[in-house]
Every structure is written in C-alpha cells, then in structure tokens.
Amino acid sequence: MARRRGFGELERRTGPTGPSYRARYAMPDGSRHSRNFRTKMDAEAWLARERSLIDRDEWTPPKSRKVAEARREREQAISTVQKYAERYVAERGLRPTTVRGYEALLATRILPYFGAMPLRDVTLSEIKTWRRSLDPKTASSNAAAYRLLRSILQAAEEEELIDRAPPKIRGASSAPVKQEVIPATFDEITAIVDEMPERLKLLIVLAAFVGLREGELLELRRSDVDGVTGRINVARKVDKDANPAVRGACPECGRHISTPKTRSGIRTVHVPPPFLPMLQSHLLEHAAEGPRGLLFPGDRTDHMSARYLMDRYRPAREKAGRPDLTIHHLRHTALTIAGQHGATGAELQARAGHASQAAMAIYQHATLDRDKALAEKIGDTYAKWASNRSEQA
Known part of the structure; x- marks a missing residue:
C-alpha cells in the first residue's frame, strides 16, 4: 500500500x-x-x-x-586521445598487420605528444605543433601517423565525442617520394633468375613479368594455377609479421593468411607464353603435392619465410648490379612493361589488383581475354629479346 x-x-x-x-x-x-x-x-x-x-x-x-x-x-572512459585511440584500433575489425602498424605509429609518434590530452583539446594548432616536433627524416611514417590521427578524430566526431575534427592540413597526408623506382631491364631480370635456386626462378618471373606481390606468391597453390594456359587465380596472401595467434592463421605454419585488402586484389592474370615451360617444369619438380600444395613451399612443405627468400634474392640482385631492386620493385617492373605494351589504365588496375574511384568507373573494360592478349604481347617481346641475345652469344 x-x-x-x-x-x-x-x-x-x-x-x-x-x-x-x-x-x-x-x-x-x-x-x-x-x-x-x-x-x-x-x-x-x-x-x-x-x-x-x-x-x-x-x-x-x-x-x-x-x-x-x-x-x-562513457566520455570519461575515452576522454583522452590514448583511451579513445586504443578503443578505435580494437573495435574496427582491422587486419593483424594493420593493427601492428597502427600500434607502432601510436606508440612512437602520436601518444608521446597527445596521449594524456583530452580529445576536445586536440586543435589544429596543436596538430601543427606536433608535426613540427617529428623527425623530418621519417617523412613517410610521419604522414602515416597524421592520417591515423585524423581518422581517429573523425571517428570521434562521428560518435559526437567532439564537436568537430580539426580541418585537414594540405599535404600532411603524403610524403615526398625519396627515390624514383628504376624498373629492371630484361638483362637484369635474366641475371637475377639465373642466380636464383631452381625452386625460386619462377617466383622471380611471376613478380617481374606478371606483377604478383610477395605475399600473394608465397600463398599460391597448385589449384590456383593452370599449367597449360598459364592462368593464375589470385585470391589469398600471406600477411608478413602478423601475430600467429590471431584468427586465420595457417594450421601448418602459423602464418596469417588473408584475402587481398580490396575486392580488386582478387583477380586472374596470365603468365607470358615463353615462361609456360618453366611453369610446367616447376609444377612437376618443386611444388608441394596435392591441389592444396604450395607453389613455393618452405623446407617442410609449409610456407616459405620472407627471410629465406631474401637470403637467396639479395646475392642474386647484387650479381645483377641492382642492389636497390626489392621484390616489390619487380612488381613495379611488371606493370611498367605492361604499360609499355599498350595496357590501358583499367587493364593495369586489373593486372595489379589495385582499386581506386577513378579506376572503378572503367574497370569493366579490363577483361580476362585482354589480360591474356597482354601477356602474349609481353611474351613476344621477351621471346625476340631472348632470340637476339642467343644469337649474339
């Protein structure tokens, strides 16, 4: 009552x-x-x-x-840049390698300055002062840190934790190119291939003439490759330096396997015809057994480590007179060669597995038939070069 x-x-x-x-x-x-x-x-x-x-x-x-x-x-729990940044990284479903990169940028560049600062106190003036405090010798990492800080503040604005993110600083998101990549010549690629172990010669060819990424190469399996047509389906990659305990780790080797970052990364490309005998021989002699067998297995038929590859690639590039040439630079070489053979912007986007707003508008023109024709044109040029080289020898 x-x-x-x-x-x-x-x-x-x-x-x-x-x-x-x-x-x-x-x-x-x-x-x-x-x-x-x-x-x-x-x-x-x-x-x-x-x-x-x-x-x-x-x-x-x-x-x-x-x-x-x-x-x-709730605001008190994420009131500082450090508290909110930790939640931002933890809740966005990021790839393990991305998480590691963000955590490194936070620990070395962002949090030493902003960590204890309330979100609402991060002003344009403070950001400019922070950027001046960064080491100018690490321009690329500084630009990455600015992009991450801006993303964090924009997310805080969307959650209405701050009224408005500070205005964008023009040019702060990008760093000047330190050195222009010089594509490898046919002579240099051939010299590198000749110096590589038999089981790795094809890897160099696929990087330098097809444009596959290192992580994509190390995850290729027999079922991804057609040895007759030279057709290769790219659908997965090995994430370098990822924590093996995270979801998606390979049960045999513990390395993290994921799909490419964008939908365009999942693609089909073709090996130039002059290299089909090498591909077929590699499948017979060096690939692991079974449909799931790796094209470039490690010593125990699991994934080859990046260190193992570099220990053999480094002296080969030195011998070719190109100590500057990374595996990624070989991919740059492949795309340069494709461009020289008439590939359109859309075809280069498709072959490289890149995605952008501009490319998506014309992406439908990059068909498998065109990619095959492009590979054949590259192959014809290489075959003529190889024939002339043989005659001169």
Whole structure:
C-alpha cells in the first residue's frame, strides 16, 4: 500500500528476493516519475534529492538524467586521445598487420605528444605543433601517423565525442617520394633468375613479368594455377609479421593468411607464353603435392619465410648490379612493361589488383581475354629479346 508524504509517496512491495520500496512523485505537468529501491532509507533519500532539484529549479526528468550520466561516464572512459585511440584500433575489425602498424605509429609518434590530452583539446594548432616536433627524416611514417590521427578524430566526431575534427592540413597526408623506382631491364631480370635456386626462378618471373606481390606468391597453390594456359587465380596472401595467434592463421605454419585488402586484389592474370615451360617444369619438380600444395613451399612443405627468400634474392640482385631492386620493385617492373605494351589504365588496375574511384568507373573494360592478349604481347617481346641475345652469344 502506498503511503503519502509531504512530497511523493512510498509503496512497500514483497517479492521473491524480499521486500522492496517504490518511490514516486508527480509533476505539475501531469508526468509521473518512479524508482525502485531495496531499502526504505534509499527510497526516501531519492525523493529528498528530487524535491531539492525542484526547489532549486534544476530538475530534469530522471530518465534523461540517467542517459546523460551514462554518456558522461562513457566520455570519461575515452576522454583522452590514448583511451579513445586504443578503443578505435580494437573495435574496427582491422587486419593483424594493420593493427601492428597502427600500434607502432601510436606508440612512437602520436601518444608521446597527445596521449594524456583530452580529445576536445586536440586543435589544429596543436596538430601543427606536433608535426613540427617529428623527425623530418621519417617523412613517410610521419604522414602515416597524421592520417591515423585524423581518422581517429573523425571517428570521434562521428560518435559526437567532439564537436568537430580539426580541418585537414594540405599535404600532411603524403610524403615526398625519396627515390624514383628504376624498373629492371630484361638483362637484369635474366641475371637475377639465373642466380636464383631452381625452386625460386619462377617466383622471380611471376613478380617481374606478371606483377604478383610477395605475399600473394608465397600463398599460391597448385589449384590456383593452370599449367597449360598459364592462368593464375589470385585470391589469398600471406600477411608478413602478423601475430600467429590471431584468427586465420595457417594450421601448418602459423602464418596469417588473408584475402587481398580490396575486392580488386582478387583477380586472374596470365603468365607470358615463353615462361609456360618453366611453369610446367616447376609444377612437376618443386611444388608441394596435392591441389592444396604450395607453389613455393618452405623446407617442410609449409610456407616459405620472407627471410629465406631474401637470403637467396639479395646475392642474386647484387650479381645483377641492382642492389636497390626489392621484390616489390619487380612488381613495379611488371606493370611498367605492361604499360609499355599498350595496357590501358583499367587493364593495369586489373593486372595489379589495385582499386581506386577513378579506376572503378572503367574497370569493366579490363577483361580476362585482354589480360591474356597482354601477356602474349609481353611474351613476344621477351621471346625476340631472348632470340637476339642467343644469337649474339
């Protein structure tokens, strides 16, 4: 039974867990507000606080106060750049390698300056001061750190934790190119292939003439390759330096296997015809057995390590006089060769597995038939070069 008081009323209730008290009151506008308590003392104290708020003209509906209080607690929990940045990285479903990269940028560049700073205090002026404090010798990492900081602040704006992210600083997201990549010549590629172990010669060819990434090459399997047509389906890659404990790790070797970053990374490309005998020989002699067998297995038929590859590639490129040429530069070489043989922008995008807004508008023109024809043109040029080289020798 409810018992009336000077302000509000109390009602004692009996339930499975024992007695409880319901405190309630009405406002002049007819709205009614109530709350349940375990003890009578707590219920009376609540009514007293509500009455005090009304007397001081500070009263707002209890439900709206509860929402505001929850938001204040949430803001307090992520009030600083460090707290919010940690949640930002943890909740976005990022790839393991991306998480590692972000954590490194936070630890070495962003948090030493902004870590304890409240989100709302990160202004354009503070960001400019921070950028001036960074080592100019690490321009690429500085630009990556700025992009990450801006993404964090934009996410905070979307969650209404800050009113507005500071304006973008023109040019801060990119770094000047330190050195232009010089594509390898046929002579240089041939010299490298000649110096590589038999089991790795095809890897260099696929990097330098087809344009596959290192991670894509190390995850290629027999079922991805047609030895007759030279057709290669690219659908997966090995993530270098990923934590082997994360979901998606290879059960045999522990390395993390994932799909390419974008839908365009999943693609079909063709090996130039002059290299089909090498591909077929490799499938017979060096690929692991079975449809799931790796094209370039390690010593135990599991994934080859990047270190194992580089220990053999490094002296080969030195012998060819190109100590600057990385595996990724071989991919750059492949795309340069494709461009020299008439590949359109869309065809280069398709062959490389890149995606951009501009490329997507014409992407439908890059068909498999055109990629095969492009591979044949590259093959014809290589065959003529090889024939002339043989005659001169």
